[in-house]
Amino acid sequence: MTTGLEHYLLVSGALLSLGILGLLTRRNAVNVLMSIELILNSANINLVAFSRYGAGNVNGQVFAVFVIVVAAAEVAVALAIVLTMYRLRRTPNLDDADILKG
Amino acid sequence: MEEVLRSLALFRPETALTIGLLLVVVADSIGGTWRNAAVRVLSLASLVAALGFAAQLQAAGAEGSLFSGMIVVDPLGTFFKIILILASLLVVAVFSFRNSRELHGLGQGEFHALILGLTLSNLLLAAANDLVMLYLSLEMVSITSYVMVAYLKGDRMSNEASLKYLLFGAASTGAMVYGLSLLYGLTGTTSLPQVRDVLSTGIPGDQLGLFVATLLIVAGFGFKIAAVPFHFWCPDVYQGAATPVTALLSVAPKAAGFGIVLRFFYGTYALPVTGAWDLSGIMSWQGLLILLSVLTMTLGNIAALTQNDMKRLLAYSSIAHAGYILMGVVALSDAGARSLLIYLLAYLFMNLGAFLVVTLVHLHDGTFDLRDYPGLYRRAPLLTLAMGFFMLSLVGIPPLVGFLGKLYVFGAVINMGPGYYWYATVGALNAAIAGFYYLRVLKVMIIDEGNEDKPPLELAFADRAWLVLFAAANLLPLLVWSRIDEWAKGALTLYAGR
Numbered sequence: 001m002t003t004g005l006e007h008y009l010l011v012s013g014a015l016l017s018l019g020i021l022g023l024l025t026r027r028n029a030v031n032v033l034m035s036i037e038l039i040l041n042s043a044n045i046n047l048v049a050f051s052r053y054g055a056g057n058v059n060g061q062v063f064a065v066f067v068i069v070v071a072a073a074e075v076a077v078a079l080a081i082v083l084t085m086y087r088l089r090r091t092p093n094l095d096d097a098d099i100l101k102g
Numbered sequence: 103m104e105e106v107l108r109s110l111a112l113f114r115p116e117t118a119l120t121i122g123l124l125l126v127v128v129a130d131s132i133g134g135t136w137r138n139a140a141v142r143v144l145s146l147a148s149l150v151a152a153l154g155f156a157a158q159l160q161a162a163g164a165e166g167s168l169f170s171g172m173i174v175v176d177p178l179g180t181f182f183k184i185i186l187i188l189a190s191l192l193v194v195a196v197f198s199f200r201n202s203r204e205l206h207g208l209g210q211g212e213f214h215a216l217i218l219g220l221t222l223s224n225l226l227l228a229a230a231n232d233l234v235m236l237y238l239s240l241e242m243v244s245i246t247s248y249v250m251v252a253y254l255k256g257d258r259m260s261n262e263a264s265l266k267y268l269l270f271g272a273a274s275t276g277a278m279v280y281g282l283s284l285l286y287g288l289t290g291t292t293s294l295p296q297v298r299d300v301l302s303t304g305i306p307g308d309q310l311g312l313f314v315a316t317l318l319i320v321a322g323f324g325f326k327i328a329a330v331p332f333h334f335w336c337p338d339v340y341q342g343a344a345t346p347v348t349a350l351l352s353v354a355p356k357a358a359g360f361g362i363v364l365r366f367f368y369g370t371y372a373l374p375v376t377g378a379w380d381l382s383g384i385m386s387w388q389g390l391l392i393l394l395s396v397l398t399m400t401l402g403n404i405a406a407l408t409q410n411d412m413k414r415l416l417a418y419s420s421i422a423h424a425g426y427i428l429m430g431v432v433a434l435s436d437a438g439a440r441s442l443l444i445y446l447l448a449y450l451f452m453n454l455g456a457f458l459v460v461t462l463v464h465l466h467d468g469t470f471d472l473r474d475y476p477g478l479y480r481r482a483p484l485l486t487l488a489m490g491f492f493m494l495s496l497v498g499i500p501p502l503v504g505f506l507g508k509l510y511v512f513g514a515v516i517n518m519g520p521g522y523y524w525y526a527t528v529g530a531l532n533a534a535i536a537g538f539y540y541l542r543v544l545k546v547m548i549i550d551e552g553n554e555d556k557p558p559l560e561l562a563f564a565d566r567a568w569l570v571l572f573a574a575a576n577l578l579p580l581l582v583w584s585r586i587d588e589w590a591k592g593a594l595t596l597y598a599g600r
């Protein structure tokens with residue numbers, strides 16, 4: 001059996017599902033960020049696979065590189081915010097971030 | 103090379119902002135006692151220059167695709183650019199460090215650099231013509247907003263707000279980029295006009311794939327414009343962020359989001375041959391957006407009824423307004439797009455005005471709570487009068503600009519035919535519900551007893567002047583309305599990609 005587009009899409013679908021599962025169940029801010037990375041990487045697998053098997057151009061691969069760069073920038077900001085939260089409250093647990101409501 | 107030079111000529115507003123941003127960073131790092139003044143002057147100068155260049159493009163009716171089709175310049179995009187630059191300019195000019203108690207003592211250089219960065223990314227988002235550019239500019243708007251919300255470093259509310267904003271934002275843009283990857287897979291291209299060309303020859307493969315892709319992309323847009331059910335971050339972020347940041351976030355990224363929604367649905371998905379909404383005569387997105395819009399305005403208005411924190415109240419009010427503005431997208435006609443532009447312009451003046459009043463009350467009394475507002479009529483008559491203008495404009499009472507915005511939006515929906523009368527009725531009912539909480543603010547300020555022992559508010563001259571100017575901006579456009587109407591109409595006629 002040769003590897004085709006559908007195999008890559010299966011892996012990417014699985015990654016997306018795992019990412020969403022983690023997003024909904026994890027309570028530690030860092031774990032939630034890791035789940036978001038899974039979602040972004042599932043999109044990257046899609047982009048590269050479509051570029052290789054479907055579209056016949058490299059736009060998808062270029063897009064994937066940009067997604068990786070932006071994800072790194074986003075995580076840098078996210079970790080800074082989580083660090084500040086840890087300094088202010090001594091916990092990375094999202095359930096404790098509950099002063100804003102109503 | 104030639105194309106880059108040609109592109110740069112149409113890229114002047116963005117270039118002005120980029121240069122301003124770099125100069126602000128340099129000026130701030132050189133230091134000296136003059137640096138706060140220099141930073142402010144530099145930001146104002148680059149924003150004014152950008153506004154001038156955008157107005158120039160608008161006057162020339164410039165059109166074209168830039169940088170290998172990554173972004174486009176067209177009158178519609180330029181109209182959005184003018185709104186976006188104006189929003190940032192007003193925030194920098196009016197909400198200075200002088201009249202914001204929250205920002206007092208914090209670094210001004212970073213703040214102004216962030217505002218310029220946010221403006222730049224907003225402009226790019228409103229002009230994005232490629233899936234890659236769309237994603238990049240949307241993320242640039244988001245990441246700068248996260249940092250701006252987190253600006254009050256030691257403040258737990260600001261920190262919590264930015265954390266919530268970031269997690270919601272990252273999750274919805276994650277969903278969006280998955281949708282974009284599916285769209286790329288279905289069409290084999292990342293350029294929006296080419297996506298349209300492919301779709302116009304019939305949907306490749308399965309319709310379900312395209313439906314899922316669009317739903318996921320709408321999640322990203324919905325987050326930016328704070329539409330239900332992607333609105334959960336909105337009240338918390340508006341409450342936790344410093345008020346000048348809230349004022350900017352409530353107008354600028356929202357307007358840029360509507361810009362890209364319009365471009366995406368109007369320019370990419372709507373096909374000239376088969377009619378506006380039926381994509382190749384097979385699929386209709388209108389139902390989805392009508393549902394989104396009805397939910398957004400109803401939930402926003404109902405949740406606003408019980409709020410006592412002014413920033414939360416205005417947050418829910420801005421969610422409700424996003425619902426009204428979405429009506430202009432749903433109409434997906436020239437009238438609809440024009441009503442959207444006019445509503446955004448009106449919304450800019452009434453919402454920034456309301457936030458200015460909230461900032462000034464916080465500066466003098468240190469409170470955002472509506473229950474501390476009684477007696478303001480006696481203590482600050484001018485402030486209360488101006489607030490009256492803003493609140494009545496937000497309700498949509500004639501002859502203020504808020505009324506004209508609603509008139510155009512409802513008119514565009516009614517023009518679609520009797521089948522949509524119910525939709526306009528829902529909008530009108532919502533406007534009536536909204537009247538309750540806006541007028542409640544006025545009632546508390548004017549009629550309610552309390553705070554007899556507090557001295558009158560001593561407003562600075564600049565603040566008084568800005569209050570008067572904002573109040574005038576809510577009333578006077580009526581006198582030159584035919585010109586504004588023409589301007590909005592002219593912004594549609596040359597809309598590239600139709």
